Amino acid sequence: MQDTVRVIPLGGVNEVGKNMIAIEYGDEIIIADCGLAFPEDDMLGVDLLIPDITYLRQTPKKVVGYVISHGHEDHIGGLAYILREINAPVWATPLTCGLIEVKLKDSRLLGEMELHTFRDGDTVQVGGFTVEPFTVSHSIPDAVGLAITCPAGTVVYTGDFKFDQTPADGRRSNFARIAAIGGRGVLALLSDCVHVETEGHTPSEQVVTETFRKVFARAEGRIIIATFASLIARVQQAITVAEEYGRKVAVVGRSLEKNVAIALELGYLRASPGTLVTPQQLSQEDGGRAVLIVTGSQGEPTSVLNRIANQDHRYVKLRKGDTVIVSATPIPGNETAVSRIINSLFKQGANVIYSSIERVHVSGHASSEELLLMLNLTNPKYAVPIHGETRHLVRYKQLAISAGMPPEHVVIPENGGVMEFGP
Numbered sequence: 001m002q003d004t005v006r007v008i009p010l011g012g013v014n015e016v017g018k019n020m021i022a023i024e025y026g027d028e029i030i031i032a033d034c035g036l037a038f039p040e041d042d043m044l045g046v047d048l049l050i051p052d053i054t055y056l057r058q059t060p061k062k063v064v065g066y067v068i069s070h071g072h073e074d075h076i077g078g079l080a081y082i083l084r085e086i087n088a089p090v091w092a093t094p095l096t097c098g099l100i101e102v103k104l105k106d107s108r109l110l111g112e113m114e115l116h117t118f119r120d121g122d123t124v125q126v127g128g129f130t131v132e133p134f135t136v137s138h139s140i141p142d143a144v145g146l147a148i149t150c151p152a153g154t155v156v157y158t159g160d161f162k163f164d165q166t167p168a169d170g171r172r173s174n175f176a177r178i179a180a181i182g183g184r185g186v187l188a189l190l191s192d193c194v195h196v197e198t199e200g201h202t203p204s205e206q207v208v209t210e211t212f213r214k215v216f217a218r219a220e221g222r223i224i225i226a227t228f229a230s231l232i233a234r235v236q237q238a239i240t241v242a243e244e245y246g247r248k249v250a251v252v253g254r255s256l257e258k259n260v261a262i263a264l265e266l267g268y269l270r271a272s273p274g275t276l277v278t279p280q281q282l283s284q285e286d287g288g289r290a291v292l293i294v295t296g297s298q299g300e301p302t303s304v305l306n307r308i309a310n311q312d313h314r315y316v317k318l319r320k321g322d323t324v325i326v327s328a329t330p331i332p333g334n335e336t337a338v339s340r341i342i343n344s345l346f347k348q349g350a351n352v353i354y355s356s357i358e359r360v361h362v363s364g365h366a367s368s369e370e371l372l373l374m375l376n377l378t379n380p381k382y383a384v385p386i387h388g389e390t391r392h393l394v395r396y397k398q399l400a401i402s403a404g405m406p407p408e409h410v411v412i413p414e415n416g417g418v419m420e421f422g423p
């Protein structure tokens with residue numbers, strides 16, 4: 001028996017996207033997340049990027065399972081490609097399982113794989129590893145962090161998180177369980193760090209709900225809300241406020257429609273009967289006061305918002321007096337496309353509201369104080385920032401040192417680099 005555990009990021013560090021971490025003890029490997037990334041502007045001809053699994057290919061039998069933190073593409077998108085080569089059981093929470101099933105159905109892998117459900121409070125055995133998922137707040141429901149224990153100790157993988165005390169779906173982070181895991185002793189904390197540059201606390205989703213109320217109260221015509229297809233929390237906020245103001249809601253955009261259907265079916269989205277209608281169902285009079293939730297907050301060329309702005313959407317035509325809310329912050333690189341759309345919407349007589357003028361978006365990631373709270377609750381011997389570019393990793397290291405971590409106990413990881421931790 002060796003008394004060390006090896007942690008090997010295969011993607012997701014010194015970059016944002018394609019998160020995947022191998023945790024190896026003895027002759028077993030457990031994988032935390034399996035995501036994809038979208039190409040940069042200069043990667044011509046590249047559709048998407050997946051983690052480099054060369055290391056796993058050498059000994060595919062070692063992999064005892066995948067444990068997944070939440071249903072965003074940068075955490076589940078690689079499964080459809082990587083499971084073909086490294087097939088092992090996958091564990092995830094119910095909503096995440098639903099989203100994974102859709103992906104695997106698309107790639108016809110569904111029959112050949114083993115998908116298991118776990119939830120906050122469970123303790124599951126994956127090979128020789130004991131895995132304890134704990135609820136964390138994020139911009140998609142049913143997100144968990146994972147405590148993964150082997151004889152060498154416990155590794156805590158936070159997944160993407162923030163500590164929202166008033167989340168849109170009412171599911172707060174499980175502070176008690178995180179503290180209990182910390183109390184037992186944590187060898188290494190692998191922490192989300194992408195929002196470390198923002199000081200203090202990330203505002204609660206409740207802030208966005210309040211802005212929606214303000215906008216809904218003064219809007220005369222229709223309200224069109226553009227957001228990420230995976231931002232189920234934002235869809236819930238729009239539905240909740242629409243119901244308060246007696247407006248009907250239609251969801252437009254293939255990816256968004258799919259995600260909303262799964263979330264409704266599994267109970268992660270709530271709407272009163274009659275609130276949600278198809279865009280075609282909107283009668284003339286309802287149509288004048290309808291709320292449309294659409295894709296395209298990042299200016300994507302094929303998105304509904306871009307088509308509306310270009311006046312070439314099949315059935316959604318902008319009317320004078322419509323209010324358009326762009327409920328997201330442009331990801332670096334997308335600013336020009338988003339700005340072009342906003343200009344075009346204004347030109348057509350819409351009232352456009354976006355993140356630099358009103359609080360219509362909050363991040364799903366922890367700011368510095370929340371990162372410190374996670375660090376102090378888990379009280380690890382070693383800390384490793386993940387899910388960030390180099391600048392975020394370095395800033396996290398400085399932050400952890402400021403909270404008393406010895407500098408040599410905070411490790412800046414590299415994709416493919418091996419970290420070995422022992423008591």
Ligand SMILES: [Zn+2]
Pocket residue numbers: 070072138160364
């Ligand atoms: Zn995420």
Ligand SMILES: [Zn+2]
Pocket residue numbers: 019072074075160387
């Ligand atoms: Zn992520």
